[in-house]
Amino acid sequence: MTPTTAARAGLVSCGTCGLLAQQASGVAPGHCPRCGARLASRRRGSLETTWALVIAAAICYIPANLLPVLGTTTLGSTEYDTIMGGVVFLYTSGSWPLALIVLIASVMVPLGKLLALVYLLITVQRGSIAGNRERTRLYHLVEFIGRWSMLDVFVDTFTVALVQLSPLMSVQPGAGVVFFAAVVVLTMIAAASFDPRLIWDAATTTEPDIA
Amino acid sequence: MTGAGHAETLACPDCDLLQVVPELPPGVKASCARCGRTLVTQTADSIERPLALSIAALLVLILANTAPLMGLSVVGQQASTTIVGGAWEMWHQGQELTAVVVAFCAVFAPAAYLLCTLAVLLAARRPPAPRWVGELLRWAEAMQPWSMVEVMMLGILVALIKIAELAVVEPDIGMYAVGVLMLLIPAIQSSFDPEAIWKRVTWADDESLPPDGAVQAAGTPDPRSAP
Numbered sequence: 001m002t003p004t005t006a007a008r009a010g011l012v013s014c015g016t017c018g019l020l021a022q023q024a025s026g027v028a029p030g031h032c033p034r035c036g037a038r039l040a041s042r043r044r045g046s047l048e049t050t051w052a053l054v055i056a057a058a059i060c061y062i063p064a065n066l067l068p069v070l071g072t073t074t075l076g077s078t079e080y081d082t083i084m085g086g087v088v089f090l091y092t093s094g095s096w097p098l099a100l101i102v103l104i105a106s107v108m109v110p111l112g113k114l115l116a117l118v119y120l121l122i123t124v125q126r127g128s129i130a131g132n133r134e135r136t137r138l139y140h141l142v143e144f145i146g147r148w149s150m151l152d153v154f155v156d157t158f159t160v161a162l163v164q165l166s167p168l169m170s171v172q173p174g175a176g177v178v179f180f181a182a183v184v185v186l187t188m189i190a191a192a193s194f195d196p197r198l199i200w201d202a203a204t205t206t207e208p209d210i211a
Numbered sequence: 212m213t214g215a216g217h218a219e220t221l222a223c224p225d226c227d228l229l230q231v232v233p234e235l236p237p238g239v240k241a242s243c244a245r246c247g248r249t250l251v252t253q254t255a256d257s258i259e260r261p262l263a264l265s266i267a268a269l270l271v272l273i274l275a276n277t278a279p280l281m282g283l284s285v286v287g288q289q290a291s292t293t294i295v296g297g298a299w300e301m302w303h304q305g306q307e308l309t310a311v312v313v314a315f316c317a318v319f320a321p322a323a324y325l326l327c328t329l330a331v332l333l334a335a336r337r338p339p340a341p342r343w344v345g346e347l348l349r350w351a352e353a354m355q356p357w358s359m360v361e362v363m364m365l366g367i368l369v370a371l372i373k374i375a376e377l378a379v380v381e382p383d384i385g386m387y388a389v390g391v392l393m394l395l396i397p398a399i400q401s402s403f404d405p406e407a408i409w410k411r412v413t414w415a416d417d418e419s420l421p422p423d424g425a426v427q428a429a430g431t432p433d434p435r436s437a438p
Binding site: 003004005006007009011012013015016017018019020031032033034035036037086089090093095098101102132133136137143146147148150151152153154155157158159160161162163164165168169172173177178181182185188192196197199200201204 | 220221222223224225226227228229245246247248280281283285286288290291292296297298299300301304305306308309310312313316317342345349356357359362363365366367369370371372373374376377378380405406409412414415416
């Protein structure tokens with residue numbers, strides 16, 4: 001049996017309040033009668049917006065990892081640390097569980113998010129119909145896990161705020177922090193602009209219409 | 212309550228499958244038949260419980276933002292910081308954009324989320340709720356992913372352990388407040404049911420509540436495309 005989706009039945013699920021509404025017309029679905037939001041069967045320009053944000057995030061990912069995020073000044077000499085440097089510092093100072101948390105949150109999660117979004121975008125554009133449930137689950141994992149990458153930005157902020165004991169010791173933020181924050185913000189918006197219904201549309205449209 | 216004892220037709224937000232969801236007893240969830248996404252969660256007390264929790268969270272939020280997070284002492288020198296103090300120091304050190312992101316995710320988004328939720332719940336206690344309740348509900352939902360209290364908590368802990376290598380650091384009241392807030396916000400989210408609020412809000416189309424089971428109402432045509 002062909003699954004009956006709202007789109008095939010000429011209905012729209014309101015993106016804001018979830019009300020199932022009849023499209024005013026095929027080209028302009030109109031506004032939700034309950035909450036007044038503009039109705040859209042699928043998020044407008046979902047693939048283009050997501051691609052643009054993913055590419056922007058991927059570009060920011062490079063300086064985020066190459067530039068230092070923290071500089072520590074001890075008695076006149078300054079030492080700079082990148083994200084990986086911070087992980088190594090935590091590991092060598094004996095707190096390997098923390099090193100692991102920061103490694104996962106700051107290095108693996110942002111990279112994994114970018115790869116997952118690219119994978120979702122490519123499979124949707126190729127009209128893949130395999131593993132729809134798993135891809136939907138992957139999408140929600142990306143959405144859920146995104147915020148945790150902000151960890152390093154908070155660590156740097158509170159380290160900088162607290163360690164201001166010049167001339168003895170002071171910590172300054174490095175240029176990498178802002179790129180890192182940009183990666184997190186851009187991938188979060190990218191995930192939010194991707195429409196998971198597109199994953200399922202290929203399966204619906206390849207089968208003959210019985211409606 | 213409207214819709215009591217009525218089945219409701221919904222489209223899954225993840226895969227767009229149309230399905231009829233029967234009236235559920237409290238504490239029961241309904242999942243999409245095709246993709247498994249949770250469609251409806253019937254919460255036992257969708258107004259009073261999140262209302263109590265959000266009042267508590269708002270008070271703890273004030274404490275978390277005014278009390279120092281932690282203090283540091285090294286050979287007679289002392290320092291302490293608050294959440295806003297952290298963002299301010301980043302701004303001061305030339306990282307204005309990062310400071311804005313930190314202030315937004317650590318202070319503005321949680322505060323806006325809690326204030327909007329509180330206003331929505333207060334106004335929805337006696338239906339029909341005015342239309343601005345829907346607008347505020349939309350704001351609360353937009354703020355939710357950006358409110359990163361639990362991430363900040365972990366960040367504070369990691370910073371604390373990092374600095375402990377260099378100096379004596381002591382957790383202060385603000386940090387404990389952040390810890391409590393980290394537990395209260397998910398508790399609000401799990402007891403809060405946006406659908407229950409939407410059912411009480413006055414419809415945009417006509418200034419009245421809809422009749423029972425009014426699904427598949429027609430969308431309002433765009434004024435520009437209307438003949």
